[in-house]
Amino acid sequence: MTWLAWRQFRLQALIAASAAVGVLIALAASRNHLADIYSATGTHELTGVYVWLRLLGTVLIGVPAAIGAFWGAPLVAAEIEAHTNQLAWTQSVTRRRWLGTKLAITALVAAVTVGLFTAAFTRWAAPIDALGNRVGTANFGQRGIVPIGYALFALALGALLGLVIRRTLPSIAATVVVFIAVRMAFQQLVRPRLIAPVEMSTPTFDHGSLGGWILSTRTVDVNGRMIDGFENEIATICKITRATPDYERAIDACARGLGVHDITRMHPPDHFWTLQYYEFGIFVALAAALAAASFHIIRRSPA
Amino acid sequence: MTDAIEATGLGKRYGRRWALRNTSLRVPEGRVVGLVGSNGAGKTTLLHLSVGLLDPSEGHITVLGDRPGSGARQLARVGFVAQDAPLYNRMSVNEHFRMGVRLNPHWDATVEVDLHDRLDLDPRQRAGALSGGQRAQLALALAIGKRPELLVLDEPVASLDPLARREFMQSLMSLAADGLSVVLSSHLLSDIERVCDYVIVLAHGEVRLAGDVDALLAEHRVLTGPRRDPLRLPAGQTIIRERHTDRQSTVVVRTTGEVLDPSWTVSELGLEELVLAYMESATTPTTRLRSVGSPP
Numbered sequence: 021m022t023w024l025a026w027r028q029f030r031l032q033a034l035i036a037a038s039a040a041v042g043v044l045i046a047l048a049a050s051r052n053h054l055a056d057i058y059s060a061t062g063t064h065e066l067t068g069v070y071v072w073l074r075l076l077g078t079v080l081i082g083v084p085a086a087i088g089a090f091w092g093a094p095l096v097a098a099e100i101e102a103h104t105n106q107l108a109w110t111q112s113v114t115r116r117r118w119l120g121t122k123l124a125i126t127a128l129v130a131a132v133t134v135g136l137f138t139a140a141f142t143r144w145a146a147p148i149d150a151l152g153n154r155v156g157t158a159n160f161g162q163r164g165i166v167p168i169g170y171a172l173f174a175l176a177l178g179a180l181l182g183l184v185i186r187r188t189l190p191s192i193a194a195t196v197v198v199f200i201a202v203r204m205a206f207q208q209l210v211r212p213r214l215i216a217p218v219e220m221s222t223p224t225f226d227h228g229s230l231g232g233w234i235l236s237t238r239t240v241d242v243n244g245r246m247i248d249g250f251e252n253e254i255a256t257i258c259k260i261t262r263a264t265p266d267y268e269r270a271i272d273a274c275a276r277g278l279g280v281h282d283i284t285r286m287h288p289p290d291h292f293w294t295l296q297y298y299e300f301g302i303f304v305a306l307a308a309a310l311a312a313a314s315f316h317i318i319r320r321s322p323a
Numbered sequence: 324m325t326d327a328i329e330a331t332g333l334g335k336r337y338g339r340r341w342a343l344r345n346t347s348l349r350v351p352e353g354r355v356v357g358l359v360g361s362n363g364a365g366k367t368t369l370l371h372l373s374v375g376l377l378d379p380s381e382g383h384i385t386v387l388g389d390r391p392g393s394g395a396r397q398l399a400r401v402g403f404v405a406q407d408a409p410l411y412n413r414m415s416v417n418e419h420f421r422m423g424v425r426l427n428p429h430w431d432a433t434v435e436v437d438l439h440d441r442l443d444l445d446p447r448q449r450a451g452a453l454s455g456g457q458r459a460q461l462a463l464a465l466a467i468g469k470r471p472e473l474l475v476l477d478e479p480v481a482s483l484d485p486l487a488r489r490e491f492m493q494s495l496m497s498l499a500a501d502g503l504s505v506v507l508s509s510h511l512l513s514d515i516e517r518v519c520d521y522v523i524v525l526a527h528g529e530v531r532l533a534g535d536v537d538a539l540l541a542e543h544r545v546l547t548g549p550r551r552d553p554l555r556l557p558a559g560q561t562i563i564r565e566r567h568t569d570r571q572s573t574v575v576v577r578t579t580g581e582v583l584d585p586s587w588t589v590s591e592l593g594l595e596e597l598v599l600a601y602m603e604s605a606t607t608p609t610t611r612l613r614s615v616g617s618p619p
Binding site for chain 1: 377396402409412414421427
């Protein structure tokens with residue numbers, strides 16, 4: 021069965037591998053210069069081809085959805101549409117082994133190519149991340165190991181929907197919609213709660229970057245009570261008006277003097293890998309559950 | 324001896340529509356079985372049930388003593404060619420045989436040589452570029468290569484020209500001569516008549532007739548004589564189909580003994596006429612299997 025599964029998939033595998041190698045070469049070749057741009061003496065500004073290279077991160081976000089749509093959804097649905105499942109399911113191989121082998125080979129290629137891509141990109145983007153933020157919502161999904169988990173999940177989702185819907189195009193559409201919905205819901209509702217965030221006290225009017233993922237901030241007075249309309253109150257106490265020169269700095273200094281500060285709930289940069297491991301594990305577990313559902317359904321699925 | 328196919332109260336429903344109902348039959352091993360019926364009569368459903376591509380909605384079916392598609396061993400015992408001979412269009416002829424080798428434990432490599440001898444195929448040609456006849460032959464070779472005990476073919480000659488059809492039927496007959504059980508569906512009655520020694524007639528999802536061809540032919544007669552309507556026949560004679568013109572009645576009957584009434588001209592019928600009689604009787608339920616003594 022491995023032979024047939026590989027024969028059916030080898031062209032797509034080759035295309036994916038070539039794309040991954042292309043990305044690897046481009047990122048390896050430009051890495052040193054990027055480190056210069058983000059060094060202490062650098063401009064910290066991307067120009068020309070580097071703007072495009074950075075967009076590979078956006079591509080990396082899209083790759084799992086594409087894998088679900090173009091590898092997962094047609095895995096069974098295209099065979100049902102072409103009736104070739106009637107040929108395959110009457111060979112001396114059970115449907116579960118047929119599906120299992122096809123899924124395993126596709127999953128392996130998906131994991132390896134996406135793994136190479138994300139490893140290269142995470143390394144490449146390290147100088148940018150050192151000054152920026154990779155924990156939050158924007159960059160988290162294009163770094164580390166979660167893209168592999170997303171790809172496996174999307175693949176299993178596509179295969180299951182294809183088996184149930186039985187037509188390729190509607191399965192592709194359904195896969196993309198469900199995948200994006202699950203990803204977004206997870207990002208908004210689950211990821212912040214995967215591990216306990218850190219609560220820290222930060223200056224109220226200091227707008228410098230904390231370099232982490234800020235979930236919420238509230239302003240409290242010296243006794244820890246939340247305060248409302250604090251800016252006007254502080255201005256009144258310290259007799260600051262809009263006409264005061266350097267208004268913002270004056271307000272900041274006044275707030276510090278009064279003991280007014282912010283309580284910030286956040287995931288600091290060192291939560292990155294823990295969050296990655298959890299999220300990766302959960303998506304791999306979801307993928308396994310969807311695959312198990314497919315194995316269950318395919319036994320009784322009409323040809 | 325186990326039966327090639329045994330079904331009891333078998334039924335298959337798609338949504339609210341029954342494609343097959345109340346089907347009970349026993350097909351002995353070593354026969355070439357023709358499954359006939361008009362489009363939508365349930366032929367494909369019955370064949371898919373017997374190779375495990377479908378599960379019954381009610382009743383039971385066993386093939387060679389086991390539930391169809393119940394495992395790799397059972398799958399290996401049944402060869403199947405689906406309607407229109409589905410193949411992997413992007414794979415070459417050669418690669419289809421490699422698939423056969425990899426997916427079947429008792430693969431018979433001679434089918435490949437044999438196919439090339441007969442068809443002069445380029446082994447590197449992609450299946451998508453084959454003609455209908457070549458596709459059917461390749462699909463049949465793949466099904467035979469499994470060395471099955473039962474071969475099931477769904478409309479194997481539907482897309483073939485007359486020459487390809489004859490070649491196909493000849494390959495089939497030589498297989499049957501080796502003792503393989505074969506079930507094939509077709510609406511080409513002449514083909515069925517030439518190769519089949521057992522026939523099953525399906526109409527509206529039910530079995531109307533099933534049995535050994537010679538025995539069935541021996542039991543049926545056409546009676547022709549002066550018009551008699553309503554018609555009464557002695558016990559033991561069952562009307563399958565009756566036709567009346569102004570002056571004459573023609574009746575197909577199933578009879579246990581000789582027809583003695585001298586006013587009838589009695590003749591035998593061929594398989595084609597017999598099957599048609601049952602298929603027509605199925606479309607006009609009022610005349611269906613009406614026998615003497617039963618209420619009209």
